[in-house]
């Protein structure tokens with residue numbers, strides 16, 4: 001428990017985030033690394049920066065000394081390269097000229113600057129920079145900005161980004177719809193996929209792990225669209241989430257113990273609420289010796305344990321065959337001697353197999369589900385089980401759910417842009433035909449005195465000792481009762 005907060009300290013038991021201080025610098029510098037400077041970046045945005053972002057950017061003018069190594073040197077050079085290309089109006093020229101410039105830039109830098117790179121790194125630098133620069137057109141500066149977590153192109157002249165949890169319109173624009181389509185096709189081609197009128201949608205993972213989705217007209221009525229969920233720049237750890245105030249210390253301690261004690265946990269929330277991020281952070285609590293099988297549509301989870309087998313679903317090929325879905329992977333994973341099965345997101349019939357595995361001794365399952373509340377999560381799960389075609393009566397499905405799952409953790413992106421755990425609820429059984437949920441922790445929302453972006457409220461406990469404490473105790477895990485004391 002060395003790295004978990006001390007639950008017995010009274011000032012932590014009902015963490016109040018009313019007086020929100022600026023976020024800790026070291027958190028930002030570690031998760032965002034060095035930011036690109038200069039014109040390419042500044043042109044990409046409109047409007048004033050938030051105060052804390054400004055402070056961060058100013059403080060970060062000199063790259064922080066504790067960031068060393070190839071990745072950071074490359075990212076700084078990349079930023080300079082983009083500035084140069086931007087100054088010479090070359091960001092979107094043809095690939096050959098661009099590639100020549102990148103080679104020239106790399107040679108110049110390697111010859112004139114004293115960079116702490118080894119021979120391999122020197123050889124790779126040009127190729128790596130090329131890969132990150134060529135083919136993205138006007139999006140290159142956005143992809144190079146580690147603070148950008150999402151890029152949303154709603155049409156050739158409407159490009160939005162999310163930075164620091166806020167969506168902003170940018171000044172970036174493609175020349176026309178054709179131009180945007182060309183860039184989309186290049187991105188798709190770079191990962192071996194095709195997008196055209198015959199198959200006008202693509203959903204894939206870029207080499208760096210970012211998730212990309214694109215649609216072409218006539219599917220998207222107002223022109224081509226593109227959304228990129230950036231990945232790798234900002235993998236938030238459990239500790240980051242605590243400092244970003246996604247949850248209170250007692251909540252974190254409780255979840256840590258629940259995962260270690262192999263309770264089955266369902267994380268629910270809306271699109272982009274932070275479900276996958278929380279899932280990844282909770283996985284940190286899994287023991288080093290456990291054999292973990294992860295099943296995802298586009299592999300996002302990065303686990304540090306040793307025994308990890310990552311499985312990824314496969315879409316059908318152009319002839320419509322060869323599809324491998326989550327359900328098949330869940331069934332297969334049961335034959336792989338897993339200690340834990342982690343399903344990135346349940347969306348369909350795999351819900352049935354997952355619940356069955358949990359009910360037959362595969363404990364410690366973690367997954368996420370798209371839902372608006374913990375109760376909604378259960379009813380959606382039931383609907384998903386129905387799609388498995390087992391023709392179980394509703395009541396049997398609900399019984400299966402309530403015996404398989406112990407906790408539902410609901411995450412929400414609040415109006416102030418902060419993602420918080422809105423509730424941790426325990427599934428306590430059935431009453432009549434209805435599964436019973438009991439809230440253990442929740443976020444008590446008080447209001448928005450200074451406008452919608454200034455939510456006040458605090459995390460609180462319901463003051464109830466959950467039943468799973470007994471289950472955990474039987475598994476040798478003692479949950480401090482103080483966690484559930486209400487200090488309000």
Ligand SMILES: Nc1ncnc2c1ncn2[C@@H]1O[C@H](COP(=O)(O)OP(=O)(O)OP(=O)(O)O)[C@@H](O)[C@H]1O
Nearest residue numbers: 149234244246270271272273274275276277278419
């Ligand atoms: N507590 C947090 N504070 C700030 N940013 C966060 C937090 N949690 C997640 N994010 C960021 O929010 C974005 C969405 O997170 P994530 O992918 O986890 O959401 P999701 O609910 O799984 O989305 P989807 O419905 O698309 O699967 C990511 O860029 C992530 O880095």
Ligand SMILES: [Mg+2]
Nearest residue numbers: 275276277345
């Ligand atoms: Mg997700």
